[in-house]
Amino acid sequence: MIRVPQELEAEWNALTRSTVDLIPEEEFLERLQAARKNRTPLRVKYGVDPSAPDLHLGHTVPIRKLKQFQDFGHQVIFLIGDFTARIGDPTGKSETRKRLTKEQVDSNARTYLEQIFKLLDEAKTQVVYNSTWLEKMTFSDVIELSSKYTVARMLEREDYKKRFKDEKPIYVHEFLYPLMQGYDSIALRSDVEIGGTDQKFNILVARELQREYGQSPQIILTLPILIGTDGMNKMSKSLNNYIGITEPPQEIFGKAMSIPDRLMADYLELTLGYAPDEVAGLMRSVEQGKLHPRDLKARLARELVATYHSATAAKAAEEEFNRVFRERDIPTDIQETTLRCEDAKLWIVKLLVQAGFAKSNREARKLITAGAVCLNTEKITDQDYEVSTGQHVLKVGKRRFLRVTVT
C-alpha cells in the first residue's frame, strides 16, 4: 500500500475508485503531487471510435471518470478516433467493420459530443481528432514507429496470443492499431490515459512508445467493462443489450428493471458512482432480507432516469412502470388508432396486421397461437375471432398497447 499525503487524500480516493488497473500507482501519486505543486493540471486522454453515435451506459463509465478528473482541475482531452474509424477497427469480431466516410465520421462525432456534454463540462474539455496527426504521417514515419516495438511484445496481447496459438490469422495492420493509439498519446503528450480493461494492452503500448519518443510515459487507468442488460455480454448497441442515455424515461426505467439482480452492484457503482462500501452495505441488506431486490433496482432505475432526464421524469416513469407491470393496468398514455371494417366486424388477424403489430397474417397468427394477444384484458386464443365495432384496448406481448376504434 502506498502512503497518500493527507491533502491529496480526497482526490486520490475519488480518482482511484472503481478502477481495475492503475499502472504504476506510485507514479500516479507523484504526478498528482507535482500537478498540484506546479499548478499544471494533468493531461488526461480518452479516445473513442465514432462509429456508433449513440451513447449508452457502458460509455458513461470512463466518461464519469473523466468528469472526476475535470472536477479536480485536470485537463480532459477527448480524442475522436476519426482516422481509425475511417479504416475500420479489426479488433475482436471477425467481420471487418464498415469504413466510414469523412462526412459520417463528422456527423457521428458531433452527436457523440452533444451527448458526452451531458456529463462533462464542455468549457473544460479539449476535443481533438487523431486524423490531425495520423493523416500526415508518411510511410517512413510509420516504419520509424513500427521499429519501436517487437512482434514478441505484440504477441503478449491475449487476443493475439490466442489467435497465434490457435493458428488463426492476425493481419499486419492489426499490429498497427496499438501503435496508432500509442502515437496519439505521443502527439497529445498525455499524462494519463483512461479506457476500459479491453484497452489495457493498447494503452500499455503507448507507454512504451512515449518512452521511445523521449516523453515520460503515461499512467494507465482502466475501468471495468459494463455488462449489458442481457447479463452476459459487454453492453453494446449491436447486441441490443444497452440502455441509451438519450432514450425516453420509460425506456431507461424499464430496461434498468430488467437487468439481472447480480448486476445491480456493478450498475450502482459504475453508472451512478456509488462508493464501493455503500454498495456493499446495500447488497448486504438485500441478502439479509431487509431490502427487497426489486426496491433496490427501482432505486437504480429512478436515479438513472433522474441523471439523464429529471427527478420528475423519474418519479413519473416509476409510477407508470408500477401501473403497467405490477398492477397490470393499461398505461396512462397509449397510442390510438382507428380502423375501418367491412361488415361491422374485423377479423383479429387483420386487426393485428393493420395495427402494425404483425407484418403479415402469418405473424399475427403466431402471436395469437402463442397467447400473446389480449383484447380488453381478455386473452384471445381463437384465430377466427372477430372484433366488433367500437373502442378496444389491444395488448400484444407484455408491453405493446394500442387503443383501437373499429368503425
Add this chain to the structure above:
RNA sequence: GGAGGGGUUCCCGAGUGGCUAAAGGGAACAGACUGUAAAUCUGUCGCCGGACGGCUUCGGAGGUUCGAAUCCUCCCCCCUCCA
C-alpha cells in the same frame, strides 16, 4: 507456387440422392411462475395465404436424375501447412 481442409437457415453445427424447410445447441420471440430478476417448464422459430396449399433456401452458374444441400463440370470466396 505446391499440398490439404472448408463455405448449410441469425450464430455454432449435423446432414453425402427421396422419410429434409433441413438433427442438435445457442440466441430471439411468446406463454406459465415471478419482482419486466434468476432458475425452471411449455410453445414458436424461411416466407406467404381466412391456413389440408403455394413459394424461396444449403457460396455462384450450369449439368445428371422422376427426384439434389447431397452426384458431375466450371467459377468465386475462406482457412491451414510447406515455400
